[in-house]
Amino acid sequence: MSATTFGWLALLFPLAGCLTTALLFRRLPGRSAGVIATAAIFLAFLASIGALVAILGRSGSQRELVSSLWNYAVTAGVNVRMSILIDPLSIFMMLVVSGVSTLIHLYSIPYMDSDRGFARYFSYLNFFVFSMLLLVAAGNFILLIVGWAFVGAASYFLISFWYRRRTATQAGIKAFVINVFGDVGLVLGTFFIFRHTGTMELLGSFHVAPHVFAKGSADVTAGCILLLIGAFAKSAQIPLHTWLPDAMEGPTPVSALIHAATMVTAGVYLIARMHTLFELAPAAQDVGAIVGALTLFVAGTIGLVQTDIKRVIAYSTMSQIGYMIMGVSVGAYAAGLFHLMTHAFFKALLFMAAGSIIGAMAGEQSLEKMGGFRRALPFTYGCFLIGGLALSGVPPFSGFFSKDEILLVTAERGDWHWALYVIGYIGALLTALYTFRMIFRAFHGKPVAEARELESGHLHHADVPRNPATGEQEDTDVGFPGPAHAIAERSGAMRVAMGLLALGAIGAGLLQIPRTDFVIDDFLAPSFAGSKLYTIHEHTSTLAAGLVIGTLLSLSGIALAYYIWVRRPTLPAIARERAGALYTLLHRKWYFDEAIEALIVRPAAIAGSFARQSFERVVIEGAIVGGAQTLAGASSALVRALQSGLLRAYATMLALGAAAVTLYFLLRA
């Protein structure tokens, strides 16, 4: 079979899985919905491997394949086919997405076992993976937008999966609104580009772009900045990041899925995919790089003071995506995508391990209440440690190689990029600090009651389920953990998923070691054949300095964390008092939520209520008056309806409107 056939199959399986679980959920016994869904994603992964094998049999320049099933909109002006683009970049993304998603599905089977919405959950999950695969395999802008919008919708379903939980539905809506904002950016950016290139096909656009756009021209810059808005919203970059920490309201495997392998990486993929356009718009590239650097720093500092374990990991995700966005914006495409892959492994692993602790804590997520789980959860501890070391960038774990390569390429760009380089390394120190803060607080120190209970072989159960964010009591129907939950690394499926990811987190860095092997670089090269920035000759001195600084910073971050949270546990409280303003700033997440509330949400709400009042007041008045008349049963009701002010108000509006239209035309005469 050809590579494109495999590509279609990779899309088909998750879609079929989604439909099967959605339509047959009443008839599916027991856990079969989970098994079907997992198998569907695994088949998609196999198909991606098939595509990889098929494409490796072709020579370098022959590795970009387009296949279309049917004409979507082939008519005057538009020419869009239902087509996918299979090239090294899309295969790379499909492998990462489907591979990590398979493990997350596997992990979910025991994790969601006691949930009443078991089949619904897997149906959503399959839909999510389908959307993400559609996004990365899309052969034209339209399918890209379709996948993009689907991912946003699927994230809404999954984040507000526990719909009885008020905070979850709010978080889902927030994510959706910000994502729709990003969609608008993507759609408008597409039209900006389409107006000049005249084609919706990705390859066609890239082929035409250098001829129709002058480098740095206003149009291509505007188009790329609009695309960036889409990328920022999906990838949770400042200032469109506020949905991501709230999105932790979903079940923990969902957090792993959205924040590790799939959704948030879409922005990175978009910039990499559109690199031809971005290289014509250096200003847009600079915007991307600076926002990425800002995000990685701001998110890292917030991660230092958050107490909810999932939110710390969420801010860490934001920060790591910042590295990737910065990387692909400065031209470190392979490095950015390499980091995307390693991050998918160790971040999914961290979320799963966190899910294991949360299970042991019966739903409690606060680091304040955790401690000493080292002996009670040895497997989880090991996984968390591996993930933490990889995230902190300790050699030889995977994160070390990928992060340093991004910073190395950034440094090679010279000029003001050095500032980004420095911020990147400050971020690396912060990463090690907040990561090991989590590890030391959750696993070291004196075991808490839940940990001791688990050591004696019994899993803690909460009597009443409570919302971990607000502490409100919850519905037992919907919302984990019901009294029946029985997990915390005890399940074989969870161990397999975590173990495989741990292997990836340890070993994936070996794919690309500076001066030694270049698997990722070489594989992706055909997708970036036209790029002027792809091959950068690094200087030995920068390379060596980077490796040394990276190692030193990560190790000293861990040592510092050890000193603060293990040796001197009183230190954080003292620091909090001494630097109260800074602490509040970080604790309130740099006041982004408040700023957005004050600048956008509140004015919009005021405008909305004003508009509604002015549009609707007449109507409501009319309805009330009309209702009273009905009750009175007066025979003259109709006459009164005429006099009720309603029609008078209408007539006034109509006359004014007609006058305005006529006036406009007469002025044009």
Added chain:
Amino acid sequence: MSAALLGALSGPHIEFAGLSPLIALLGGAVVVLLAGVLPPFEAPRARLLPAALALGTIAIALGLTIWQWHAQRSLAGSALRIDGLAVVADVVLLVGAIGAVLLAARSHAGRSRSGAELYALLLSSLAGMFVLIGAQSTVILFLGFELLSIPLYVLCAIERERERSLEAGLKYLIIGSIGGATLLYGLALIYGISGQTSFAGIAQAIAARELATNAMLLGGVALVMVGFAFKASVAPFHQWTPDVYEGAPTPITAFMAVATKVAALGALLRLFDVALIGAQPTWGPGLAALAAVTIIVGNVGALGQASMKRLLAWSAVGQAGYMLAGVVVSTRLGVRATLLYLAAYLFMNLAAFAVVIARERESDLGDSLRGLRGLAASRPLLAWPMTLAMLGLAGIPATVGFVGKFYLIDAAAANGYTWLGVVIVIGSMISLGYYLPVVAAMWMRSERSDEGADEAPSLRVPRPGGASAADGPLPTIAGAQETAEPQPAGAATHPEVALVALLAGAATLFFGIVPGPLFDLVSGAGRGLGLL
């Protein structure tokens, strides 16, 4: 016999082939009316006879229209024209009318003694729409406009025993008459300056005498535009829409929502793109401004509506704004995009209204949003069409609404109205704020929802009669109809309503994934218009 007679009388040459759909509709209206005065049968089935006859008439008209698919000529002394625009719009109209008749077939009004009147009026209104779309003379245009409107006024008020229905009819009559008068005044001004009633003649006069900036002509254009804005519920002439939509019997609302829009936009396309094409630089920006205002007003007004019919009414206002974008640009692409969106709009609205009707008949919550709660669990076969309709209207990809909106934006952007495309995108963004709560109510709320349980009785009592509460199963107490026992769709819902919902929902999805047939349908629509 009559043909032979006409031939012998050597009157004006009349092309019966081109007029045949119109003749079929009017003839059918007479037959349906006659069937109504037959001695009333007591059997419920006999009451369905007028509906069956109406369906047959529409089917014949549909067949005749398709027979004339490639026709492109003037009829009846250049009064009417049959061309790509007319046949495509006619087909959309007829499909909408089939849906409306099916929805009305077992409604309160449709089964009562006045049932035959309902279908006869519907058919004559349909004939008016045919005339309006085909008209190429201002006189015929106005004739069609009134032939369309007057039966609709009566249809709105056809549930005579229900005051809201009467009120809707009266309100529509008054507002509609103002619209008609404005239109007539505008047409008179255009005639006054150009001295022509035929579209071609007006176009020639504008070109030859350079009338494009003449105050009298532009005054006429303005009033004509206002007149059509009433019919198509374009802001700021939309205020009647929510009231009339809510008050009218729901099947009639469905018909109005779909058919009136097709007719008004079809006529607008022909009038502005043929007769007034010379003044396009002047009216283009004005119409674009109206479109933008309509998009914003409609979508903001729909936010927070609790009644599905009002929500759909406001949504119809917003959707009219989208469609105007295709008229504004006056290109072949614009005409196609408008017609394609009309077809898409037909499917989405039929699906939505069918579900609303089904809920009205089986629950005592009428058309309120609360009535849709937990529908996914109790009636998945109704929840799916409604979900698809809402997503489609919001323009979510993989629905026909996305295709249509995409085509409209493309048409706008291709002709220098990129900003209007931006407004369409922003409007769709706002619209998610009221379409998604409908979806959420069906999938994420249970029927016996906790919040607002107290207010349920107050909602139940004073409702002045949902369209057909009387003929459905006896109103049950809220909550008595439990979710626990899912009934198969069609047990309480009339099967034809569920069928309309399912087919329209399926079409919304199918044409979203495979829009090729729709593009083929509208491909010939721009033929023969004097476009830019």
